[in-house]
Amino acid sequence: MxxxxxxxxxxxxxxxxxxxxxxxxVLQAPIISDLExxxxxxxxQGYEADFPSLISxxxxxxxxxxxxxxxxxxxxxxxxxxxxxxxxxxxxxxxWYERILRLDDRVENVDFTVEPKIDGLTVVLHYENGxxxxxxxxxxxxxxxxxxxxxxxxxxxxxxxxIDPNAKVVVPTRLVVRGEAFMPVAEFDAMNEKLxxxxxxxxxxxxxxxxxxxxxxxxxxxxxxxLTLLCYQIVLIEGIALDSQWETLNYLKSLGFPVPAVxxxxxxxxxxxxxxxxxxxxxxTLSYETDGMVIKVNENAxxxxxxxxxxxxxxxxxxxYPAQEVTTTLNDIGVNVGRTGVLxxxxxxxxxxxxxxxxxxxxxxxxxFIFEKDIRIGDRVLIKRAGEVIPYVIGxxxxxxxxxxxxxEIPSVCPVCGEPAEQPEGEVAVYCVNASCPAQLKRNIxxxxxxxxxxxxxxxxxxxxxxxxxxxxxxxxDVFTLDKEKLLALEGFGDKKADNLLAAIEVAKTRxxxxxxxxxxxxxxxxxxxxxxxxxxxxxxxxxxxxxxDLVAIDxxxxxxxxxxxxxxxxxANQKLLEKLRVLGVWPTQVVIQQTExxxxxxxxxxxxxxxxxxxxxxxxxxxxxxxxANGGKVTGSVSKKTxxxxxxxxxxxxxxxxxxxxxxxxxxxxxxxxxxN
Ligand code: IVH
Numbered sequence: 001m002x003x004x005x006x007x008x009x010x011x012x013x014x015x016x017x018x019x020x021x022x023x024x025x026v027l028q029a030p031i032i033s034d035l036e037x038x039x040x041x042x043x044x045q046g047y048e049a050d051f052p053s054l055i056s057x058x059x060x061x062x063x064x065x066x067x068x069x070x071x072x073x074x075x076x077x078x079x080x081x082x083x084x085x086x087x088x089x090x091x092x093x094x095x096w097y098e099r100i101l102r103l104d105d106r107v108e109n110v111d112f113t114v115e116p117k118i119d120g121l122t123v124v125l126h127y128e129n130g131x132x133x134x135x136x137x138x139x140x141x142x143x144x145x146x147x148x149x150x151x152x153x154x155x156x157x158x159x160x161x162x163i164d165p166n167a168k169v170v171v172p173t174r175l176v177v178r179g180e181a182f183m184p185v186a187e188f189d190a191m192n193e194k195l196x197x198x199x200x201x202x203x204x205x206x207x208x209x210x211x212x213x214x215x216x217x218x219x220x221x222x223x224x225x226x227l228t229l230l231c232y233q234i235v236l237i238e239g240i241a242l243d244s245q246w247e248t249l250n251y252l253k254s255l256g257f258p259v260p261a262v263x264x265x266x267x268x269x270x271x272x273x274x275x276x277x278x279x280x281x282x283x284x285t286l287s288y289e290t291d292g293m294v295i296k297v298n299e300n301a302x303x304x305x306x307x308x309x310x311x312x313x314x315x316x317x318x319x320x321y322p323a324q325e326v327t328t329t330l331n332d333i334g335v336n337v338g339r340t341g342v343l344x345x346x347x348x349x350x351x352x353x354x355x356x357x358x359x360x361x362x363x364x365x366x367x368x369f370i371f372e373k374d375i376r377i378g379d380r381v382l383i384k385r386a387g388e389v390i391p392y393v394i395g396x397x398x399x400x401x402x403x404x405x406x407x408x409e410i411p412s413v414c415p416v417c418g419e420p421a422e423q424p425e426g427e428v429a430v431y432c433v434n435a436s437c438p439a440q441l442k443r444n445i446x447x448x449x450x451x452x453x454x455x456x457x458x459x460x461x462x463x464x465x466x467x468x469x470x471x472x473x474x475x476x477x478d479v480f481t482l483d484k485e486k487l488l489a490l491e492g493f494g495d496k497k498a499d500n501l502l503a504a505i506e507v508a509k510t511r512x513x514x515x516x517x518x519x520x521x522x523x524x525x526x527x528x529x530x531x532x533x534x535x536x537x538x539x540x541x542x543x544x545x546x547x548x549x550d551l552v553a554i555d556x557x558x559x560x561x562x563x564x565x566x567x568x569x570x571x572x573a574n575q576k577l578l579e580k581l582r583v584l585g586v587w588p589t590q591v592v593i594q595q596t597e598x599x600x601x602x603x604x605x606x607x608x609x610x611x612x613x614x615x616x617x618x619x620x621x622x623x624x625x626x627x628x629x630a631n632g633g634k635v636t637g638s639v640s641k642k643t644x645x646x647x648x649x650x651x652x653x654x655x656x657x658x659x660x661x662x663x664x665x666x667x668x669x670x671x672x673x674x675x676x677x678n
Pocket of ligand 1: 122
């Protein structure tokens with residue numbers, strides 16, 4: 001007997017899988033990610049394995065997937081176009097190996113090929129005497145759609161074999177090849193850039209775009225899309241015998257088919273799995289998207305004897321990487337206030353797992369982005385988290401809107417202090433211009449005490465928030481008015497913690513002028529400019545009377561920074577703040593002595609080159625630069641083989657892509673800081 005709760009869940013899974021299958025294959029508008037689909041399917045397969053009576057002919061597990069659309073002529077495949085079972089991680093891959101070893105002891109001695117699992121569309125290509133005759137989609141695995149005309153537009157697809165007429169290779173009378181058509185990521189991005197510039201709608205991801213292009217009835221549209229192809233299987237061949245998958249790949253290559261370059265042959269499963277893991281780390285360096293690798297038994301005889309279970313050959317398995325893209329609900333849009341008062345929106349999400357971590361928030365870049373993508377509160381959204389980079393919202397899934405979604409409005413007041421927000425002419429950013437806004441104060445204090453500036457041990461973001469909320473800090477100078485009594489009254493503070501913090505604050509009083517100067521967060525003054533100014537003026541007293549002319553006379557200080565400095569020191573509120581610091585005994589006059597070469601060589605980033613791209617969460621570009629330089633590193637503008645690290649923030653540019661292509665290590669702001677801590 002099947003327990004009632006399981007029957008009910010199975011009915012739910014049937015309904016959901018059928019619906020998603022239809023969304024995906026017929027409407028070409030999936031509303032969940034591939035991985036989420038796989039998860040549902042696997043759950044159903046699990047119940048069916050436990051209770052075989054649940055298996056019905058209409059179960060979503062019983063078909064190869066895919067409705068056949070009415071638009072195109074039908075093509076019967078010469079053999080079933082099979083799918084693959086999944087293994088999530090090394091352990092499941094080894095379980096797969098153990099399973100097939102139990103079925104056939106020859107598995108003990110077979111080799112394995114490992115190929116990338118290209119995230120595109122399966123295409124089935126028919127050749128007669130070397131001439132491309134017909135091409136089809138996978139359809140339901142038995143019958144596909146005739147997309148010959150669309151496929152002809154793909155430049156990588158050989159129309160006549162062999163591609164090299166002088167190649168010494170036998171061309172079979174009949175040949176049917178399986179491959180994957182896809183859009184390279186860089187080309188997808190470039191295409192979207194162009195569409196955006198022309199004011200047209202942009203696409204969500206390379207895969208759906210490729211699918212739409214391949215099945216477009218207007219082949220001119222297909223031709224205009226940057227599609228390409230990689231082949232990996234022979235479905236049918238006449239007159240030639242091939243013994244292994246490795247031989248197949250090489251044979252396809254000799255005929256002129258594009259085959260995946262990262263494919264490799266291994267003599268044991270452990271090495272094959274290690275190779276899959278290795279590519280998990282560097283998959284973003286591939287020109288195409290991939291959600292895994294495919295491990296295949298190399299020997300054809302063993303491969304076919306192992307047979308098929310459902311729609312999957314037993315002798316191959318997809319080694320899947322954790323999902324990078326998932327869908328979830330956008331519960332709300334929050335607005336952060338930065339140190340300079342800039343308001344930045346972020347997505348508050350229904351918590352969801354992406355790539356092994358639970359994501360609750362994601363960046364929305366800026367207000368323009370929300371309107372450009374027509375993102376509404378309550379929408380189902382597609383989010384992506386790749387590598388160490390902060391998760392971001394790709395866009396809404398418009399098809400599942402219920403009508404209850406709300407259009408977001410740019411706040412007219414600061415969400416924290418309630419004072420009017422302003423958008424300066426010619427700027428995209430909206431600002432809170434209230435100098436005593438508590439949100440700005442919190443950010444200012446965080447910056448004031450942070451590692452790159454006054455470096456007060458044990459003083460972080462949480463404490464800054466707590467102290468402002470408790471009314472203990474009204475400006476940054478108040479950090480030096482904290483005493484034991486005040487601290488002990490705070491939640492989480494004991495004797496020892498209070499003493500330690502006060503000792504660290506005492507140390508901070510003795511920091512040199514340049515550190516205090518950069519701690520104040522004067523616009524345009526990062527570590528490097530602060531050092532130049534401290535060296536040239538020697539004290540706040542001198543800086544208070546400096547003119548723009550005095551300032552630009554200093555090497556490294558430009559007209560704009562000079563004006564910012566004069567403005568800052570001229571503002572009465574800042575003069576009051578400085579006076580307060582003077583009274584509190586925080587008035588360094590110490591001139592920083594330039595480091596000697598030997599000292600420079602000791603610094604953690606000595607000899608290393610960094611490139612910055614995108615907007616970092618806490619640091620401006622010049623602050624990050626100053627941090628790197630203060631630690632002995634160099635910052636350059638473009639990525640090359642000599643670059644040691646690329647530091648990536650929100651909306652990174654092509655530098656990030658280039659870094660990936662060159663295999664250069666990518667860091668986010670937090671990872672950059674950690675480099676120094678280690
Ligand atoms: S082998 C019978 N190899 O991944 C062999 N598939 O379900 C089954 N794919 O949609 C396929 N790259 O189109 C194989 N190197 C590769 C592949 C690959 C991508 C796709 C395939 C199918 C899915 C597996």
